[in-house]
Amino acid sequence: MPFIESFQTHDFLATLVSLLVAFAMGTLIGAERQYRQRTAGLRTNVLVAIGACQFVDMAMHLSGPDGAVRVVAYVVSGIGFLGAGVIMKEGANIRGLNTAATLWCSAAVGACAGADLVAQSVLLTAFVLAGNTMLRPLVSALERAPRSEEATEATYGVSAVVRAGGATELQGKLSALLEAAHFPIDIIEPQDRTDGSVELRATLVNTSVRIAELDAAVVRIRHLPNVVSATWTRSAAD
Structure with a gap:
């Protein structure tokens, strides 16, 4: 059977590790979004991360690094349409830009995991979390600062x-x-x-x-x- 002939334990374990990393990193990012009751919460960020991971991982196994690069380009453009869906205009205000940017980063986290760049995936997750949490006091301070x-x-x-x-x-x-x-x-x-x-x-x-x-x-x-x-x-x- 084609499945038995194409199945390789090493490749399967590599894919499993990539998906586990994408799932864990997407969970960390999504948990912070869910806690703040954002439009794209835990499940959305996890699905984006593991989806991007699997597309890139599949391209890596089928076509090597060159194929993965092409798939990454499609992931980057495709996630833009998903991000546009969470951006809403309410009168003069626009909401959802930060959520869309977070989804974009979740896709990047998953793509790194799919390309076997596990350390980079973890590092990017840390920076995404820092951007969504540690920068909040700075944003609040800038908004309260008097200006002419x-x-x-x-x-x-x-x-x-x-x-x-x-x-x-x-x-x-x-x-x-x-x-x-x-x-x-x-x-x-x-x-x-x-x-x-x-x-x-x-x-x-x-x-x-x-x-x-x-x-x-x-x-x-x-x-x-x-x-x-x-x-x-x-x-x-x-």
Whole structure:
């Protein structure tokens, strides 16, 4: 039978060791994720690790290192689709990026085990756990640290309400004024209002600005002909 002819005890034991290492390392990573109630928990990380391990191990036995390298490339791209499934956008917030990155690392842990790089698999697991645990206090400290708006990169917008009939002419003037003040414009969108006026919304390119300079530019916009009012807004950069 083909199975009996192809079965080799040494290769079977090597595969068993690789899978055991991938299973153990995936369990360590997944346990930390499960404890923190993340979308991809214990079982998901284990399955990703042992799946990547088996694909690479199989390629090693069938085609040698060259075949394993090709399979690793497919694992890297394939796990990207799985990671995309755990990324969710809720309003202006994006959740799941860290979970997706952890799954990517779990696949790398499994691939190392499948390629018989057991020490590297264990070392990578230690670094993944350190990144998800030891860096949390640093992240919290950075989030609580006081910072000025000028020091942070954000998306700024400038809105100007224009009397009916003056929007087309003012759009060019608004663009020229902001460009002269060194505030590059990404897009200007007109929006009709119920009172017949038009609101021009200019979105600036993500940048760090000096609030005083932006205030001064808005004041100049308010003095343009047919402008009823002008304000600026700020939102966190993606």
